[in-house]
Amino acid sequence: MVRSLWSAATGMNAQQTNVDTIANNLANVNTTGYKAQTAQFKSLLYQTLQTATTTANGDPKPTTSQVGLGVRNSSINSSFNQGSLLASSSDTAFAIEGEGFFAIQGSDGNTYYTRNGDFTWATNGNRGMILTNQDGLPVLSSTGRTITLGSNYITSKITISQDGTVCYPDANNNAQSLGIKIGMYQFNNPGGLQRTGDSLFQATAASGAVLNEATNRNVTPSRMVQGYLEGSNVQVADEMVNLIVAQRAYEMNSKAITTTDEMMQTANNLKR
Incomplete structure (x- = not known):
């Protein structure tokens, strides 16, 4: 008992x-x-009460007698799974359709990954602007660098193409690439990512090496949508x-x- x-x-x-x-x-x-x-x-360990022997009449018993000792997590x-895309009035709201993740540079210098594309432009102290998340952590480009623009750009005119390319209108109001692309990264096993809080994940041995969509042709490219955020998939x-x-x-x-x-x-x- x-x-x-x-x-x-x-x-x-x-x-x-x-x-x-x-x-x-x-x-x-x-x-x-x-x-x-x-x-x-x-289930936890099983305790054997009786091994597979014979009955009192000598008939063989096909199974043993075991009792379980409980359960554990x-x-x-x-x-x-993809969350719903929610419209946002922010010009720096980005959602990803596909398997990709944004890359964020943490305060400790390590790279973290997220599906939260609620970004903003912030001054970097050198009369320029840098793309960050809501905690002020820099968003990384497809080359693994911070996304920095000069102070002569008007942030409300900046657009992002479906592959993450940062564009700015020319004199004829035609969007031109600035040669910067917001990084999107994938993992062979995203279930192996480690949660660190603030909707951030960290790569582990279980998740496998990070796959850069801009350089890896063996992955299906994700699609970036400006003016939308990916909601929770709960x-x-x-x-x-x-x-x-x-x-x-x-x-x-x-x-x-x-x-x-x-x-x-x-x-x-x-x-x-």
Whole structure:
């Protein structure tokens, strides 16, 4: 009976993590570029009560007798399905259609990746302008450099083509390339990316090496859309159903602990 106490306790712990994951998804339902997460489970060790032997009559038994010892969280997977494109009045709002990521240079000098294209132009202290995210971190170009323009450019006239090329109108109001392209990068296994907060991801050995769309011809190029942002891919209805299922599972494990406690109490009262 004590075994059931610990098994049910592992179930409650696992379902608590499941509820935490669902709550985080619901909290980020309006977070630009957020990717939903799903908790996965796996069973713990099994204890063998009886090996495959024979019955009292000498007949062979085809299976063994094993009892499970509970459950644990095996992983929390991210879903990188495309989120809805939401119109924005900002000239520096960019959404990606496809598998690409924007590259951001962190304050620690490392490169991070995001689907949040809510950018802005900021002065870089040298009478120029630099493209940054809302936290002031520089956006990187396809060559891995910060995107910097001179102070003679009017930011409201800057346009971005579908491949990320930064353009500016000439004297005839025709958009001309400035020779700068906003970088878009892909990964063989985006599920292996490590979340660092602020909708940023970091490359790991599990995600594989970063693939630059501008130089790698083996990937399908993404499409950049100016004036739109990619919304969260959280499906509220699905998350609410998952929340109900997780809550019921938590209640059932709690009931197993209560039942075990009552059985132990009954056994202790046999001497009376």
